[in-house]
Amino acid sequence: MKKTFFLLFISLILMTGCWDSSDEPYQVWVEDWYTTVEQISGDLYRGYVWLHLSGETDAAAFSVMTYEGGVEREYFVPLHDNEFSIDLVIVTVYDAGAASPRSYSTELRFYTGTECRVEYLQSPSLSFTIP
Numbered sequence: 001m002k003k004t005f006f007l008l009f010i011s012l013i014l015m016t017g018c019w020d021s022s023d024e025p026y027q028v029w030v031e032d033w034y035t036t037v038e039q040i041s042g043d044l045y046r047g048y049v050w051l052h053l054s055g056e057t058d059a060a061a062f063s064v065m066t067y068e069g070g071v072e073r074e075y076f077v078p079l080h081d082n083e084f085s086i087d088l089v090i091v092t093v094y095d096a097g098a099a100s101p102r103s104y105s106t107e108l109r110f111y112t113g114t115e116c117r118v119e120y121l122q123s124p125s126l127s128f129t130i131p
Contacts, residue, residue, distance in 0.1 A: 029055035033104070033123035037096050037130060047096025047128040049104045051121070053077070054085035059110035059117070066106070068092045074109070096128035 032052040037045045051064070062084065063076045069092065077084045090106045093099050105122040 031121060033126060035096075035126050035128050037128050039131075043097060045096045045128070045130055047093035047099060048089045049091040049093070049123070049126060050087055051090045051106065051123075052087045053108075054083075056083045057110055058082060059112045061111040063109045063111075064088055064090070064106055065109070066090055093128070097130045099128055101125045101127040 030052060034050050034052070036048045036050065038048070040046050053064070057079070061076060062079060063074045064086075066073045066075055066089065068089070075088060077086050077088075091104050103123050103125055105120060108119045108121060110117040110119070
């Protein structure tokens with residue numbers, strides 16, 4: 001029984017992948033949130049919540065979580081000499097005209113060897129400007 005519990009415990013730890021170690025700096029220089037809209041038809045507009053990130057990291061790989069159509073995706077940011085600069089759609093809103101102002105969030109994942117450090121980002125209150 002103890003062996004089964006121990007194996008289950010170790011399996012859960014290995015399956016979780018990333019954990020938050022927020023006491024370490026992440027070296028992100030710029031974090032800027034903004035929105036855009038696209039007319040689908042008539043008075044229907046799709047809204048996009050964008051995040052601009054630039055900076056540097058000592059991590060081997062770096063990713064940003066995106067959410068489109070209810071599906072979570074992990075986007076790996078290209079690193080050039082440990083520096084990065086990217087504009088990425090974090091969330092797509094189907095009917096942007098009906099959306100109330102609100103905050104959006106995502107997480108950054110920094111992979112270093114066998115560890116994965118996580119930082120959570122939250123936008124200020126954002127709204128969509130319909131032309």
